[in-house]
Amino acid sequence: MRFASLGSGSRGNGTLISQGDTTLLVDCGFSAKEAEKRLQQMGHTAADLTAIVVTHEHADHISGVRVLARKYQLPVYATAGTAGCLAADVADYIHEFSCHEQFEIDDIEVSPFPVPHDAREPSQFVFGNGKVKVGLLTDVGSITPVIEQALSGCQALLLEANHDLTMLDNGDYPDHLKYRVSGKMGHLNNVQSSSLLKKIDTSQLQHIMAMHLSEKNNHPDIVTTAFSEALNCQQDWIGIADQALGFTWRDIT
Numbered sequence: 615m616r617f618a619s620l621g622s623g624s625r626g627n628g629t630l631i632s633q634g635d636t637t638l639l640v641d642c643g644f645s646a647k648e649a650e651k652r653l654q655q656m657g658h659t660a661a662d663l664t665a666i667v668v669t670h671e672h673a674d675h676i677s678g679v680r681v682l683a684r685k686y687q688l689p690v691y692a693t694a695g696t697a698g699c700l701a702a703d704v705a706d707y708i709h710e711f712s713c714h715e716q717f718e719i720d721d722i723e724v725s726p727f728p729v730p731h732d733a734r735e736p737s738q739f740v741f742g743n744g745k746v747k748v749g750l751l752t753d754v755g756s757i758t759p760v761i762e763q764a765l766s767g768c769q770a771l772l773l774e775a776n777h778d779l780t781m782l783d784n785g786d787y788p789d790h791l792k793y794r795v796s797g798k799m800g801h802l803n804n805v806q807s808s809s810l811l812k813k814i815d816t817s818q819l820q821h822i823m824a825m826h827l828s829e830k831n832n833h834p835d836i837v838t839t840a841f842s843e844a845l846n847c848q849q850d851w852i853g854i855a856d857q858a859l860g861f862t863w864r865d866i867t
């Protein structure tokens with residue numbers, strides 16, 4: 615099983631999960647044209663995709679979904695709440711799923727779980743092949759027991775580290791945005807993400823990638839320090855998903 619990122623952050627997200635001939639694009643917050651370009655840089659084309667899986671309806675996760683789905687006839691997997699927010703002309707492509715039920719897309723097992731975030735029916739995922747699991751968690755304001763259980767024992771974690779609380783406090787965001795970002799339905803700060811890493815079973819972890827970093831309210835060095843302390847590992851083992859470049863394919867063995 616392998617995974618890659620087309621880019622991660624408030625200006626667009628897209629994650630690739632691949633097993634055998636099955637490749638899923640989780641979210642497409644880039645224009646279809648931009649996503650096609652970024653896919654090509656990863657050695658893929660949109661025509662190779664098996665499906666698009668959508669976490670929630672915020673623009674940084676769905677901007678390119680409509681055009682990409684229609685152009686390449688791709689099924690779009692979304693919860694009923696998220697699907698209701700997508701353009702009417704993608705309705706024919708929608709496969710609704712429940713946040714509480716595992717399902718399969720060809721070679722990949724998809725285990726969704728609900729998360730607290732200010733969207734209609736947001737979901738995050740664990741993707742598996744029967745042997746190894748990749749956990750994805752971004753756009754989450756607070757950690758729940760469901761999240762802890764879902765992400766325990768994964769071989770790879772793609773985990774939001776959105777902001778450093780002090781940088782957010784001292785930054786120039788208007789107050790309402792500071793409250794939204796740091797609220798229970800907002801985004802995870804570095805301390806929350808690090809606490810999660812300390813709490814769950816990471817004994818099988820082969821890859822840890824920090825996701826959805828704020829370009830204004832966080833810095834990769836702070837995240838690297840926090841995550842390496844939480845996992846008691848070397849700093850160079852911590853990966854950071856870049857807004858412009860994402861990260862290239864990583865294999866789980």
Ligand SMILES: [Zn+2]
Pocket residue numbers: 623624627672674675753826
């Ligand atoms: Zn987002």
Ligand SMILES: [Zn+2]
Pocket residue numbers: 670672731733753
């Ligand atoms: Zn969001």
